[in-house]
Amino acid sequence: MNKRVALSWSGGKDSCMALDVLKGKGIEVACFITTVPREIGRTFGHGEKMSLVKLQGEALNIPVEFISCTFEDYTLSFETVLKRIKEEYGLDGIAFGDLYLEGHREWGEKVAESANLEAIYPLWGKKEDALQALQTFIESGYQAVVIRVREDILDDSWLGKRLDFTFLDDIKMKEICPMGESGEYHTFVFDGPLFNKKIVLTQPEIISLETTKKLEFLHYELKQKETLNG
Structure with a gap:
């Protein structure tokens, strides 16, 4: 029987690639888990609107479980919800899109253990x-856009950049992790091979969140993907 897992979902490139790798291994992703601290009313880390993450879940046909928490009780809230959805979805494990930060992995393994679940890191490397x-x-083939940057590392001209080979060349010139693993930048994935529909993002504006700049889309909708005839 195939494994059923929850995937910690930020909406960005890392969690999307984790989904792609898990699916490629025949592991069923039963749901996404996304934390929303009440202090900000947005997703943790990326500062994204819940409505946009819901749209991703709809585009991928995977339900999203939002964890309402505070910064103070973040871990406890995560563990509590994880135990509930383990039973609800019949989970065997929880997957994370972390790449190499040991502290992140230690935390993930701890919360997985609290629910007696396997911690899975499909992208783990050096x-x-x-x-x-x-x-x-x-x-x-996935399509992503930069939606948040740390002001002390990247200026707001990076906001709205698509992740393509030009981006790859540009990021090489910066003395940062090319994947932004320490929060140098965050992304939002809006289309790709596993998407049944694509998310169209329009009317962008730049807002300030703490020590970062965020690209906010005032209008967004799902659209049917074009199919090739013949």
Whole structure:
């Protein structure tokens, strides 16, 4: 019997590639898990609107389980919801899109253990593999846009950039992780091989969130994907 897992979902390139790898291994992703601290009313880390993450779930035909929490009780809330959805979805494990940060993995393994679930890291590798990981994403057929940058590292001219080979060349020139593993930048995936519909993002504006700049889309909708005839 195939494994059934929940996937920690940010809406960005890492979690999307984790989904792609899991599916390729025949592992069923039963649901996404996305944390929403009440202090900000947006997704943790990426600062994205819940409505856009819901749209991704709809486009991928995977339900999204939002974890309402505070920064103070973040871990406890995660563990509590994880235990509930383990029973609800019949889960064997929980997967994360982390690449190489040991502290992130230790946390994920801890919360998985609290629910007696396997912690799965389909993208795990070494820091020096990050550039190749970015190239793999670009070649995968998924479409993503930069939606958030740390002001002390990247200016707001990076907002709205598509992850393509031009982006790959540009990011090589910066002394940062090419995948933005330490939060240098965040992305939003809006189309790709597993998407049944694509998300059309329009009316962008730049807003400030803490020490970052965020690209906010005022209008977004699902659209049917074009099919090739013949």
